[in-house]
Amino acid sequence: MGFRVIKTAAATLLSILLAAAAGIPSAQSAGLLAILGVETTRKRSLRTITARFSASLVGLLCGIVLFYLLGFHYWVLGLYVLFGFPLIVKAGFKEGIVTSSVVVFRVFGQAELSLHVLLQQIELLIIGLGSAGLVNLIYMPQGGSLIAGIRKEVDSQFSVIFKQMARTLRDPLLVWDGKELIGASDAIQRGITASSREMENHVIHPDEAWNVYFYMRKEQLESIQNMMQLLSQVYRQLPHGDMVADLFDQLSGDVLAEEYTGRTEKLLDKLEQEFQEMELPGTRDEFEVRSAILQLCRELALYLKIAKRHKVPVEIKPARRSERLRGQG
Structure with missing residues (x-):
């Protein structure tokens, strides 16, 4: 102003x-x-x-x-x-x-x-x-540095969210206020506003990379909220939950990485195969919890697909776009 x-x-x-x-x-x-x-x-x-x-x-x-x-x-x-x-x-x-x-x-x-x-x-x-x-x-002020700062804020919030989800899977009695969800939502909205303004400042050949990034994160946040609902149904600790917690620990680091690493996706595929080879649950409680964990894995797979849908292959991606779409895990 x-x-x-x-x-x-x-x-x-x-x-x-x-x-x-x-x-x-x-x-x-x-x-x-x-x-x-x-x-x-x-x-x-x-x-x-x-x-x-x-x-x-x-x-x-x-x-x-x-x-x-x-x-x-x-x-x-x-x-x-x-x-x-x-x-x-x-x-x-x-x-x-x-x-x-x-x-x-x-x-x-x-x-x-x-x-x-x-x-x-x-x-x-x-x-x-x-x-x-x-x-x-x-002259119009360039918003690149501001948008980059908002992106780092969003990535950091996502990283904390995944760490807390991993902790909750290992200890279902853990109390977490979930304030990072509100912080991430607010930062994403600010990012959308700032990136739209930046696009309007380029009359010829506007760069849509920032807009794509923040709308991707908005879609992923909706997926995270679905994961949170499923996580609330995991009311007891199981080895399956500990295994999925390792996935979220990995994802909490991947979300801060320069590129989409694909490591979490590979671990998820391997884990689902291991689940299929495990014995069936012996009690109703175990069945309910394992069912919630399985649905959580499927929602996690959807989260990862959202990133891949918006991601340009690394080997052909221009350097500038690579920089702006970093951390798509």
């Missing part, structure tokens, strides 16, 4: 100076248009400026018709709001209602319908909105 204020100040000053140099009366109006045109991303800025300029042309046309037919009276401005605003919204330029009002009210203030006055308003729009667009295009 602080940097946006600086950009707004720069765009406002630039537009006023240009409007004054062009000899436009009340050059400060260009500053108001510039304030309305400054946005948080380049793409959003282009969309906003286009919408505001188009809305202003529609509003200007409506105002000219009303002033020509009814004259320059205050009640005519009320009619402009009554009929002009719905027309602008219907045209799909509702973002530009305020901008259009600026130029229409300027025409009213000059109480003159002439080609010179109309061209002046268009020139004012170009200067005001153009200054905002220029400032936005020249």
